[in-house]
Amino acid sequence: MISAGYQINAHQGRAPLRVKTHGEEIKDMDVDRRTALILGLTGVSTLLLDATHSAVAEDVKELAPGVQMKVLKEVPAQISGFGTVRWREITWQPGAKLGPTTMKNPMICEITGGPLEQRIEGEAPIQRQPGYTYVCHVGMVETDANKGTVPSIMRVIDLLPA
Numbered sequence: 001m002i003s004a005g006y007q008i009n010a011h012q013g014r015a016p017l018r019v020k021t022h023g024e025e026i027k028d029m030d031v032d033r034r035t036a037l038i039l040g041l042t043g044v045s046t047l048l049l050d051a052t053h054s055a056v057a058e059d060v061k062e063l064a065p066g067v068q069m070k071v072l073k074e075v076p077a078q079i080s081g082f083g084t085v086r087w088r089e090i091t092w093q094p095g096a097k098l099g100p101t102t103m104k105n106p107m108i109c110e111i112t113g114g115p116l117e118q119r120i121e122g123e124a125p126i127q128r129q130p131g132y133t134y135v136c137h138v139g140m141v142e143t144d145a146n147k148g149t150v151p152s153i154m155r156v157i158d159l160l161p162a
Contacts, residue, residue, distance in 0.1 A: 002024075007066075025058075026161065032035055048050045049091070050146050059071060059111045060091075062130060063090070063098055064096065064097065064098045065096060066092060066093035066095060066097075066146075067090065067091070067093070067096045067098045068090070068091050069088055069089070069090045069091075070088065070089045070091075071086060071087075071088055072087040072088060072089055073086070073087045074086045074087075077160070079159065079162060081161070082159045082160060082161060082162060083160055083161060083162035084156070084158075084160040084162070085157060085158070085159060086158040086160060087155070087156070087157055087158075088155070088156040088158065089153060089154070089155055089156070090153070090154045090156060091113065091151050091152070091153050091154075092113075092116060092124055092144065092145070092146035092151065092152040092153075092154075093146065093151055094114075094146055094147075094149050094150065094151070095146065095147075096145070096146050096149055097143070097144070097145040097146075098143070098144050098145075099119075099141075099142055099143030099144055100121065100141050100142065100143045101141070101142055101143070102139065102140070102141050103137065103138055103139060103140045103141075103142070104138065105138060105158055105159060105160055105161065106135070106136065106137060106138060106158075106159045107135070107136045107156050107158045107159060108133065108134075108135050108136075108156070108157040108159075109133065109134055109135075109136060109155070109156050109157075110131070110132070110133040110154065110155045110156055111128045111129065111130050111131065111132045111152065111153070112131075112153045112154070112155050113130065113150065113151050113152040113153030113154075114130070114146065114147030114148045114149075114150035114151060114152040114153075115127050115128060115129050115130070115146075115147075115148050115152060116144050116146055116154065117144065117146070117147050117153040118126050118142060118143075118144050119142065119143045119144075119145075120140065120141070120142050121140070121141035121142070127147075
């Protein structure tokens with residue numbers, strides 16, 4: 001869960017943001033207006049897509065054995081430098097693994113199903129719990145595995161170039 005209490009400094013257009021996950025403080029970040037807007041999209045996606053129900057999509061693609069992706073929605077972006085915002089849902093069945101995957105565009109990801117083990121290149125693996133939200137940058141390399149007994153779901157908001 002990301003929590004933020006901030007005020008925009010009119011001279012610099014930046015704001016402090018304290019990022020926390022499940023009550024453990026991770027770090028303080030200095031965030032510009034664009035980043036604050038992108039993080040706000042995560043909350044809006046819950047309203048637009050009703051995160052309490054599984055989405056229905058006609059086009060389901062298998063990314064790896066036991067890993068399926070649905071494109072839920074695409075809309076024109078109102079964010080400078082981006083042409084489209086795309087919402088996806090990726091589901092890992094118990095025992096399924098995807099990656100390593102190199103991120104080709106910026107994205108915001110939220111775990112909404114069972115826990116998911118995440119390994120980011122250069123970091124130790126960590127078990128991400130439902131409700132955990134994070135931002136991926138272009139070039140980031142990630143491997144995800146469901147080591148639990150229930151399906152794990154990740155909601156992804158892609159920011160696609162113009």
